[in-house]
Amino acid sequence: MSSMSPSERRLQKELMSLIKEPPQGVTVDTESVHQNLSEWKINIKGSEGTLYEGEDFQLLFKFNNKYPFESPEVTFIGTNIPVHPHVYSNGHICLSILTEDWSPALSVQAVCLSIASMLSSCREKKRPPDNTLYVKTCNKNPKKTKWWYHDDSV
């Protein structure tokens, strides 16, 4: 156990608490995690009373060995990518805590809650204005994108 790296130890702890006390509408795909502790698939349900009610989304978290000092790489995957002004159709999410506002005190659970809250506060389902261009030109890793965080309302 002591030979586990600090990032693995922390991921284990987070996994256990997420399995034991998951936030509402959030479930971990434990199969995927058991295969590979550095890539988690997490299912998120659109909350009731929001534009995404009844929809199911899947998030992919990729952790590198510098976690939690570096943020995880978080994207929406699967067939249903939410239509949201901060979510590109390739699954990339424009969310400041995923890059420059990341803090090691944040956790997978905190990121899931932030994303759920981002979805819930959406007023109008639409793609970001630069979606077509971005999806064509971006790097596969959303953390390589120089994000410009300007809209705090959603």
Next chain:
Amino acid sequence: METATATLVGEQQLPTAPELPTSSTNVNSSNGNESGSNFPNASERVDTENIGWNRDRTDATSELRQRATSYSFTGSALASGNKSELNETEAAGSSSDNSATVNDKDKDKDKEHSEESLYECNICLDTAKDAVVSMCGHLFCWPCLHQWLLTRPNRKLCPVCKAAVDKDKVIPLYGRNSTRQEDPRNKVPPRPAGQRTEPEPAPGFPGFGFGDSFHMSFGIGAFPFGFFTSSLNFREPRPAAANRGTTQYDDEQTLSKLFLYLAFLCIGWLLFA
């Protein structure tokens, strides 16, 4: 789900285990026995604790379960320090019907967990080792916080509340036996020293020495008298220099050097202009 709860219980007991070195050998051997009874490939399991990031699925699952069970038992046994309980749990663990025992322990540990998590590092989520606390009151292991400060050298913010945080703005916490338990490997990024201000010395002859305590001050006044009166004031004792290593000391050193250069500049200007 049972696996999950049991595993969690195991995880939260982790910090306690290494802190009780006396009974560790005993417990380790019981781990071996226990996992041996539950898992056919126990010998391999124990040897390959150093798991990598990628491993095939069955392996990872059993690893998870095995670790969970062994740690939940060692944890509870160590926490209570009761050998007979250890044996009893071990016995329960090796029989297939151990769910009742685990559930009972669950409740106890929930309480323990809430108390224990008060002293968990906000970064590694373990009980803080070489603990430091920020001015905003957030607890970290010093190695964890140190690494975070290195990660973002230009934006040193508290991971929890984003208040400004820095090496000289954290306070080390020393428990009663902290020095005895300290592992030298943990000192690699040295914890900032506790600051201790010396009391004001009794007024007396301040001394001339040009060695360690050489300071130069600079004042504005009618030249040349102002300069001399400000720098050659033998009558009143100077306030004591700040302790080495403190911020005040660093500041004073910088200021002292700055004024020294300024003085040289002025003298040079007077000579050559």
